[in-house]
Amino acid sequence: MMIEEKDLLGFFKACIEGKVESYSEIMVPVSQDEFPDRFVFSRFNPESVCVLDRYRTVDPLKILFYMPRETVLPVAPDPPMRVVAGAKACDLKAMQVLDAALTGGDFVDPLYKIWRERTVVIGADCTDAADTCHCTLVGGMPHAESGYDVNLSRIDDRFVLDAGSAKGEAFLNVLQSHAKVQPESESDRKRVRDNRRKMTERVQSRNRELDRSDQYARLREDQDKNWPAASETCIGCGACTNICPTCYCLILNDETKAQQFVKVRGYDSCQWHGYARVAGGASPRPRMFERFRNRYLCKFLFMKSNFNLLGCTGCGRCTEACAGNIDFRKVVKRITDGVEMGVVD
Amino acid sequence: MQNPFDVIPAEIYDVVQESPLIRTLRLRPEKPIRFQTGQFMELTLPGIGEAPFTPSTSHFVTDVMDITIMKTGFMTEYVHKAKAGDRVGLRGPFGSCYPLEKFEGKDLLILGGGCGLAPLRSLFLTLLDEVDKYKSITFLAGAKSPKDCVYKEAVPGWKKHPRVTFRRAVDVVPEGETWDEEVGVVTVLLKNLKGNPGDNPAVVCGPPVMMKYGTFDLLKMGYREENIYLSMEKKMYCGHGQCRHCVMGSYYACKDGPVFPYAQIKDEEAIWE
Numbered sequence: 001m002m003i004e005e006k007d008l009l010g011f012f013k014a015c016i017e018g019k020v021e022s023y024s025e026i027m028v029p030v031s032q033d034e035f036p037d038r039f040v041f042s043r044f045n046p047e048s049v050c051v052l053d054r055y056r057t058v059d060p061l062k063i064l065f066y067m068p069r070e071t072v073l074p075v076a077p078d079p080p081m082r083v084v085a086g087a088k089a090c091d092l093k094a095m096q097v098l099d100a101a102l103t104g105g106d107f108v109d110p111l112y113k114i115w116r117e118r119t120v121v122i123g124a125d126c127t128d129a130a131d132t133c134h135c136t137l138v139g140g141m142p143h144a145e146s147g148y149d150v151n152l153s154r155i156d157d158r159f160v161l162d163a164g165s166a167k168g169e170a171f172l173n174v175l176q177s178h179a180k181v182q183p184e185s186e187s188d189r190k191r192v193r194d195n196r197r198k199m200t201e202r203v204q205s206r207n208r209e210l211d212r213s214d215q216y217a218r219l220r221e222d223q224d225k226n227w228p229a230a231s232e233t234c235i236g237c238g239a240c241t242n243i244c245p246t247c248y249c250l251i252l253n254d255e256t257k258a259q260q261f262v263k264v265r266g267y268d269s270c271q272w273h274g275y276a277r278v279a280g281g282a283s284p285r286p287r288m289f290e291r292f293r294n295r296y297l298c299k300f301l302f303m304k305s306n307f308n309l310l311g312c313t314g315c316g317r318c319t320e321a322c323a324g325n326i327d328f329r330k331v332v333k334r335i336t337d338g339v340e341m342g343v344v345d
Numbered sequence: 346m347q348n349p350f351d352v353i354p355a356e357i358y359d360v361v362q363e364s365p366l367i368r369t370l371r372l373r374p375e376k377p378i379r380f381q382t383g384q385f386m387e388l389t390l391p392g393i394g395e396a397p398f399t400p401s402t403s404h405f406v407t408d409v410m411d412i413t414i415m416k417t418g419f420m421t422e423y424v425h426k427a428k429a430g431d432r433v434g435l436r437g438p439f440g441s442c443y444p445l446e447k448f449e450g451k452d453l454l455i456l457g458g459g460c461g462l463a464p465l466r467s468l469f470l471t472l473l474d475e476v477d478k479y480k481s482i483t484f485l486a487g488a489k490s491p492k493d494c495v496y497k498e499a500v501p502g503w504k505k506h507p508r509v510t511f512r513r514a515v516d517v518v519p520e521g522e523t524w525d526e527e528v529g530v531v532t533v534l535l536k537n538l539k540g541n542p543g544d545n546p547a548v549v550c551g552p553p554v555m556m557k558y559g560t561f562d563l564l565k566m567g568y569r570e571e572n573i574y575l576s577m578e579k580k581m582y583c584g585h586g587q588c589r590h591c592v593m594g595s596y597y598a599c600k601d602g603p604v605f606p607y608a609q610i611k612d613e614e615a616i617w618e
Contacts, residue, residue: 279418
């Protein structure tokens with residue numbers, strides 16, 4: 001099935017105007033006048049510039065499901081169904097980590113589960129790449145093969161639509177009854193495949209020198225040799241973890257005032273000194289480079305052993321957000337190369 | 346759906362000042378709380394915060410719960426201002442427990458120091474409730490000085506118990522205080538032990554440095570790595586494996602622990618810090 005971009009946006013407009021019963025809130029990547037190449041998930045507004053394809057947003061998709069500040073006790077009534085459109089493959093893969101961590105084990109985070117259930121996630125193939133994009137280094141591609149309810153693949157000013165779940169099928173049924181769609185041809189499918197292959201090659205070629213994907217186990221072998229120099233400009237601000245699509249470490253604030261207990265969840269960061277510190281002051285990682293190293297081990301080793309998924313999906317946001325100008329890919333290269341050259345005793 | 350952040354309200358019905366820095370809150374939860382000894386609870390002080398503590402009562406007691414807490418940080422400052430009648434919250438229980446079935450028929454050694462005696466008292470009282478199942482119980486307890494010793498009222502009874510060997514050591518005896526038991530770090534008590542470790546279990550809980558050297562001494566004596574049970578002290582913030590603060594490599598202290606056989610975690614980084 002295919003739809004013209006203007007018809008899809010027209011459908012979104014009808015949704016927010018209350019003309020479509022099923023969906024009342026639409027979130028899309030929007031570019032700002034002063035930053036035409038940066039996209040931020042915002043409520044759909046017909047006046048603003050909606051960029052469904054190109055590359056990932058500044059903020060990770062997780063902020064729409066696992067928010068920086070949310071009251072987890074008591075839990076608010078279920079929100080209405082919403083649509084989040086324009087999610088990229090790296091973010092969709094990250095949601096698999098969050099699903100495993102927050103709903104896949106012995107406990108379920110109540111709010112995350114509700115947001116997941118009450119959201120139709122529309123993915124979109126990347127048609128461009130940011131400087132920091134490196135999904136192909138961590139087993140990903142700039143288009144999703146799963147993890148979406150509906151996926152969009154751009155061909156000129158039209159999108160090929162694919163459903164990836166029952167929720168997605170339902171969405172397409174509603175869409176068809178409100179907007180003009182048409183069947184896609186075999187040549188359209190071929191163009192989608194060609195575009196995907198070209199984008200994949202583009203991300204691969206710019207990262208080829210940095211590929212250490214067979215050496216992540218080596219990160220652990222260096223305890224304190226190259227990590228201090230690699231983290232020299234790190235100021236421990238925690239931007240990298242807050243903006244990471246798979247980081248979900250939390251702090252819990254007790255905001256009880258009356259009889260009803262109130263608990264508010266927020267983001268924590270393993271880069272902060274107080275993170276693992278226990279009462280009395282002891283900390284397993286008192287030095288900055290130890291906390292810096294912890295993030296890499298968590299992404300490549302700990303999450304892998306916890307969920308059998310890498311904690312890095314190659315979005316490159318940590319590199320983009322770093323105040324110390326630290327490139328995540330180059331750190332992995334530097335440490336693993338150091339181990340290979342026998343710097344470690 | 347069960348909300349893992351939900352709390353069971355509880356009332357403090359008594360406060361026992363164990364030592365200048367350690368006190369026991371005696372709590373009556375609104376509904377009984379079943380736990381297995383070794384597991385921990387998250388204690389909420391309304392409007393202040395939440396922290397993990399291990400009950401100090403036998404797990405056969407479910408209508409009330411004692412929690413022994415040392416004044417050592419932000420949250421515990423407020424614990425030491427709490428008074429009888431105050432309302433608090435409990436979440437839990439969380440984590441692994443002592444494998445009592447593996448202790449049956451064995452000579453069990455319990456080694457504890459300072460506030461590490463809190464979870465060990467729960468274990469000890471649980472064992473005493475079914476004492477015939479165990480061959481013998483040796484409980485070695487350490488403290489900084491005589492006035493820092495906890496559970497002063499219960500100790501005379503424990504010493505007289507026919508199936509129990511209870512010994513204590515203090516690091517120092519300041520002028521003006523009296524002490525007729527051992528002086529030195531708690532591991533000095535290991536020197537006079539009779540018998541063969543063989544396949545017998547040992548349980549260790551205390552400050553990190555005490556756990557470390559206590560474990561090493563037990564290994565030297567011949568205790569097996571898989572028979573030494575440690576209660577790991579990490580920042581178990583959420584209690585159910587979500588917040589990752591207590592992660593030790595691939596393990597969560599809150600979910601896979603806090604009770605670990607030493608053999609399981611000996612190769613993880615920074616376990617003693």
